[in-house]
Amino acid sequence: MWRTILACFVLFTKLLEGARLGIQGTHFTYNGQRVFLSGINKAWEHYAHDFGNGQYNGVKARYEHVFQQLQNAGANSIRIWIHIEGESSPHFDGSGHVIGLDNGGTFINDMKAMLTAAQRHNIFVFPTLWNGAVNQNTHYRLDGLIRDTGKLNSYINHALKPMVQALKDMPALGGWDLMNEPEGELKPDLSSSDPCFDTRHLHNSGAGWAGRLYTPQELLRFFNWQAAAIKQVDPQALVTVGAWSGRVNTDNFGFHNLYKDTCLVKAGGMPHGTLSFYQVHSYDGNDGHFGTESPFVHNFGAFGLHKPLVIGEFREKDGGGMNINQLYDYAYNHGYAGGWGWSETDGNMANMLRGLNHIKTYHNGAHGTVHVQIH
Template sequence: MVLYVAPVYLLFCTNIVLGGRLRVQGTHFVKDGQRVFLSGVNQAWINFGYDFGDNHYTQQRSKFENYLTMVHDNGGNSMRVWVHIEGQTTPVFDHQGYVVGLDKTGTFISEFKQYLKAAQKFNILIFACLWNGALFEHGEALGGLIRDTRKLHSYIDKALIPWVKAVKDEPAMGGWDIMNEFEGEIIANQHNSERCFDTVFMQGSGSGWAGAKYYAQELQRFVNWQTDAIRRTDPDALVTVGSWTARTSSDKLGLHNLWSDDCLRKAGGRPLGVLTFFTTHAYSSHDKYADYAPFNHKATEYGLDKPFVIGEFNQVSGGGKDITALFDYAYNNGYAGAWSWHLLGTGSNSDNATTQLRGLRFMRYKNDENRGGLVSFKL
C-alpha cells in the first residue's frame, strides 16, 4: 500500500505535473520542472503560402508527417512553421481589406489541430510564424493590417483569437512568432525623439531589402496588439518575433532593442502585448559573422531578461563552422534554443536536410542542467 501511494505524494509535494506546458523561467525554458533546450528546425513551409486552410493541409498531410518523422527520428524537439506569410490563402480579406475569417471553407482550425495532433505523436513542439516581412509579393493586404488599426482589429477578432482558443490546450502548440524578419520592410534612418521609434541606428545595415514601407512604431504596434490578443486568450502562451539580426534585439553591445517591453507598450498601448522570449537570426557573410552576432557572444552578453533563441542559422552561412559546432555553441553558451534553416533545403542559403538532421542527431542526448538543459522530452 505504501509503495503505491508514495509516488503520487511525491509528485504532489514537488508540484511537478507530467505533460505540462513549456514555460519561461528567467532566461530559460522549463518543462515538467526541468530546464529545456529547443533543438529543432525551420520547416518553414511545404507549399509557400498555401499550407493551411481551404483543405491545403489535408492534400499535403503525408509530406507534413514525413518531416515530423525525420525530425523526431533524428532527435529534434521543435519546429518553426510559417502560416499566413503575406495572406496568400489565410486569413480571408474582403474587398476593403478587412479580415472576415481564417479561410474560405472553414477548415483552417481543423487542419491546424490535425497537424498539432500529428506533432504530439512525435513529441515535437510547433511554433507558428504568422507573417513574413522578408519578401513583398502579395503584401498589400498585410500592409493594411500594419497601417490601419481597424483592419488589424478585424484580424484579431475574426481570425487570431478563434485560432488561439482552438489550440491553446494542444500539447504540441509550442508558441507564436508574430513576424519573420520585419527588417525587410522597415523604414531605416528615421530620427525620432522617442528612442523606441528611432531607426537611425539601422542606416547602412541592409534593412529594407523588401521595400522600406513601414515605420518602426507601426510594426511595433502590429506586434503589440497581436501579442496582447494571444496572451489575453491564453495567458500561458509563448510569443516572440523573428528578428533578422541581433542588431534590433538588445540594448547592449551598441545595439537597440526595438522589441523591449517598454517599446512595444509605447507603440501599441496594450500592457500584455510584450514578448515572452526573444528570437534572432544569424548568418555569416564571406564566412564571417557580424561582431554582434550570437555565435560571437554568450547569451548573457545581450543583457536580456528572457530566453533568447537563435531562430534561424545554417552551415552554408555558418562562419566556416560545421552544423554540429553551431548547435553546440548555442547549447553551451546560454541560448534557449536553436532552429536550423530550412528543412526543405530550397534556395542557395539553405542547408540540405542531411546536414540539418546531422545537427539534430548531435544534440539528441544532451541533458546538462547547468548548460543547455534537456533536449528529449515527452508531450
C-alpha cells in the same frame, strides 16, 4: 495503501496532462525540467498554402515525415509559417478586412491535425504568422493590417483570437512567432529622441531590403496588439518575433532593442502585448564572417537580455566557417535557449539532421535537456 498509490498516480497523470512549455528566467522549462529547443525551420511545403481551404490534406504526409525525422534525430521543436502575407489565410473581404480564418472552413482542423501529429513525435510547433522578408503581389492584405487599426482589429477578432482559443490546449503548441524578419520592411535612418523609434543604427545594415515601408511605431503596434490578444485568450502562451539580426533586439554593441517591453507598449498601448522570449537569425556576411551582432561570436550574457534568446535561423552554408555540428553545439553551450536550423524547405534537411543528432543526448543542468516527452 493502494488508495494512496492510486491517488498519487492520478495526481501525476493530471500534472502531465497540464504540462505546458514555459519560461523560467532566461530558459525554457517543461514538466519542471529545463529544456533547450533543438530543431529546425520547415518552414512550408507550399508557400502560404499549407493550412485552410482543405490544403493540409495534400501536405499532411510530408509534414508527418518531417516530424518523424526530427524525432529520430532527437530534436524537439520546429518553426512553421502560416499566413505569410495573407495569400490563402486569413479570409479577407473586398475591403481588406478579415472575416474569418479561411474561405473553406478547414483551417482549425488543419492546424489541429498538424499539431496532433507533432505531439506523436514529441515536437513542439512554433507557428510563424506573418512574413516581412518578401514583398509579394498580395502584400496589400498584410499592409492593411499594419497601417489600419480597424483592419488589424478585424484580424484579431475574427481570426487570431478564434485560432488561439481553438489551439491553446494542444500539447504540441510551443508558442507563437508573430512575424518573420519584419526588418525587411522597416524604414532605416529614422531619427528620434526615443531609442524605441530611432533606426539610425540600421544605416547601411540591409534593413528595408523588402521595401522601406513602415516606421518602428507601426510594426511595434502590430506586434503589441497581437501579443496582447493572444495572451488575453491564453495567459500562458509564449510569444516572439523572428528578428533578422541582433541589431534590433539588444541595447548593447551600439544597437537598440526595438522589441523590449517598453517599446512595444509605448507603440501600441497594450500593457500585456510584450514578447515572452527573443529570437534572432544569424548568417555570415559577404566576407564569410559573422558580424559583431551575431550570437555565434558571443555568449548569451553579452546581449544583456532578461528573457530567453533562441537562434531562430542559421545554416552551415552561411555559418562563418563553422559546420552544422559546431553551430548547434555553440547555441547549446553558450547560454542560448534554443537553435532552429534553416531550412527543410531549402533542401538542408540531411545537414540539419546531422547537427541535431550531434546534440541529441545533451543533458546539462546549466543548459537543459534536449529530450522531451510531450504529454
